[in-house]
Amino acid sequence: MTVKDRDHQLGVFIQGRLRFIRHHCEKKGLDPERSLAAIAAEARRGAGSADRVEFLDKRVFGSGILPTSAVPDWVDKVFLEAMTRVLDSGSGRLFTTTSKQPCISFEAGRFNAQQQAETDYKSLYTGKAPTDWLRTTFPILYRSCYGPDAAKDLRVEQLAPSRFRVSMANRRLEKASQADCSTVIGYVFGSLEKLGAPRPLVTHPECCVAPGATCERCVFEVSWG
Numbered sequence: 001m002t003v004k005d006r007d008h009q010l011g012v013f014i015q016g017r018l019r020f021i022r023h024h025c026e027k028k029g030l031d032p033e034r035s036l037a038a039i040a041a042e043a044r045r046g047a048g049s050a051d052r053v054e055f056l057d058k059r060v061f062g063s064g065i066l067p068t069s070a071v072p073d074w075v076d077k078v079f080l081e082a083m084t085r086v087l088d089s090g091s092g093r094l095f096t097t098t099s100k101q102p103c104i105s106f107e108a109g110r111f112n113a114q115q116q117a118e119t120d121y122k123s124l125y126t127g128k129a130p131t132d133w134l135r136t137t138f139p140i141l142y143r144s145c146y147g148p149d150a151a152k153d154l155r156v157e158q159l160a161p162s163r164f165r166v167s168m169a170n171r172r173l174e175k176a177s178q179a180d181c182s183t184v185i186g187y188v189f190g191s192l193e194k195l196g197a198p199r200p201l202v203t204h205p206e207c208c209v210a211p212g213a214t215c216e217r218c219v220f221e222v223s224w225g
């Protein structure tokens with residue numbers, strides 16, 4: 001498959017999701033191989049076409065994905081939904097609007113941030129204060145994950161010394177979903193933890209992809225201390 005406009009450098013994030021599944025299963029006493037097989041089956045069901053099933057089998061659940069792999073947006077969406085349904089069976093909470101009520105997609109985002117801060121993106125975290133990270137690093141990571149067009153619509157506003165408002169026009173994105181927004185909450189929360197921000201809090205008071213929403217932008221409130 002060739003790299004298209006809507007392919008983004010999501011390989012590192014997909015790899016992180018696979019590692020998260022293992023980590024989560026070990027913590028909960030579940031068999032990771034069985035869970036992965038169930039997630040792969042669920043993702044195939046949700047893929048929607050034979051081409052997409054082939055892509056999932058070869059590139060995601062095969063061994064073909066590298067940190068720098070460009071991956072179409074639908075992969076992250078289908079994978080996240082499948083993972084959430086399999087790992088979260090029971091609670092029924094597929095997304096969250098606050099770091100005070102974690103869910104699977106929140107934990108997946110948080111896990112990715114904490115792992116990437118020590119590995120692939122270490123240089124983007126080392127020596128950074130939380131305010132600098134939000135102002136300068138988060139837009140770089142957002143751009144690599146969502147693409148340059150989406151990044152043009154990203155706003156990071158500092159409202160007080162340790163209070164920010166981050167907003168983006170998610171409605172236009174193919175992979176936008178409330179579960180995806182929950183990974184953003186988790187990613188920012190996990191990053192703040194890693195950067196040593198005391199008592200971080202991330203909430204998502206306005207979500208433009210929630211059913212019936214009329215707002216144009218997804219708004220995240222970020223604070224600590």
Ligand SMILES: [Zn+2]
Pocket residue numbers: 170177178181204206207208209210218219
């Ligand atoms: Zn949202």
